[in-house]
Amino acid sequence: MNKTVLVAGLGLIGGSIALSIKQAGKHRIIGYDIDSSVLEYCILNGIVEEGLEDFEKAAQMADYIILAAPVSKTVHLMQQLNTFSLDKQVIVSDVSSVKRPIMEAAQSLTSPFIRFIGGHPMAGSHKKGIEAARVHLFENAIYVLSPMYNCTDDVVEELQALLQATKSNFMILNPVEHDEMTSVISHFPHLIASSLVHQAKNWQETHPYIPKLAAGGFRDITRIASSNPEMWQDIFFHNRQGMAGLLEDWISEMSSLKELLENGDRETMYDYLEQAKEYRDGLAPKKKGAIPAFYDLYVDIRDQPGALLKVVELLASSQISINNIEILEIREGITGVLRLSFPDKKSQQDSDRILSGKGYETTIQE
């Protein structure tokens, strides 16, 4: 009989994990969420086989539990789990963006039936909720696991076998290493993105055309400021010491930059920008990591009605599969460029050849 996976918290992340496990077809999936309309949606759309409003009952049915609520709520769910009467081993994991509070809560788990392995899939979106869940969300992403001391290798391997359905790449990290690195590469950039938006908003009071001038650059660097405030305040709260430390670094870096600007030192400024470019270019999507491993091709489709359909048809007729399509606007409401993401370099290059052969202006993302 198939083992049962309980996903508790069926939003963007829990929903995406449930969808990928369901697609792999090896487990029975049940769901628990504090919001009954989310459970209804999941049942209606076949994301879970059963939705339960009683967490204890759901936990008793499960062989695996994935906790996918906001960080504070996940800590609370872990405390609840510890009081439940369980009668068989259950492997429990979470998806929280901060690991220290989770692993501290894990140390207080006294139930002999629970094996806890912290988890964090390093992919997501600025969207929230079950409607935003996607089966391929974690494909090629890093999935961090932090096993508790009482987890033997076979328990970790068993969880990995389940999460293999997400097609992500596992990395074992301790919670301290995890939090230090995600602070730099995920949490702090979010804080800065929000602060840039506030700066623009303040300037708008005296410069009313600011929003009209907000072009690609501002939109790219502030996309994540459109994320779920509830989730992010929780992350910042649980990682407030890390954030404060990074803010100190940042303020000192900004002071040096200010000096550089005031001194009009063009050569040093050039080096500063060049070094940043080199490092950023080295994070190219094809290198697996925080940025998903896709091979992108940009196709100019301005003034070409029906171009999306034509492009897809051309590639489909050559049996090329596309991982993702995004229509990038050159200006608000004006379609400019298609970003096509492919699973491998060959598909990217073949598509480039086919489309440029048909007169499309294409650019490969290096």
Ligand SMILES: NC(=O)c1ccc[n+]([C@@H]2O[C@H](COP(=O)([O-])OP(=O)(O)OC[C@H]3O[C@@H](n4cnc5c(N)ncnc54)[C@H](O)[C@@H]3O)[C@@H](O)[C@H]2O)c1
């Ligand atoms: N959004 C991202 O990009 C991202 C990426 C990786 C990890 N995470 C982590 O994933 C977790 C969930 O984030 P999300 O983006 O899926 O949020 P979300 O808002 O899309 O979904 C959260 C879900 O949890 C449910 N929920 C809230 N409290 C609950 C409780 N006490 N019991 C059961 N269900 C409860 C909500 O009803 C909702 O359906 C967070 O811990 C976050 O740190 C988020």
Ligand SMILES: O=C(O)C(=O)C[C@]1(C(=O)O)C=C[C@@H](O)C=C1
């Ligand atoms: O792509 C986004 O919008 C995200 O913010 C995803 C992102 C990140 O890369 O920082 C956000 C939080 C997570 O815990 C993991 C991934």
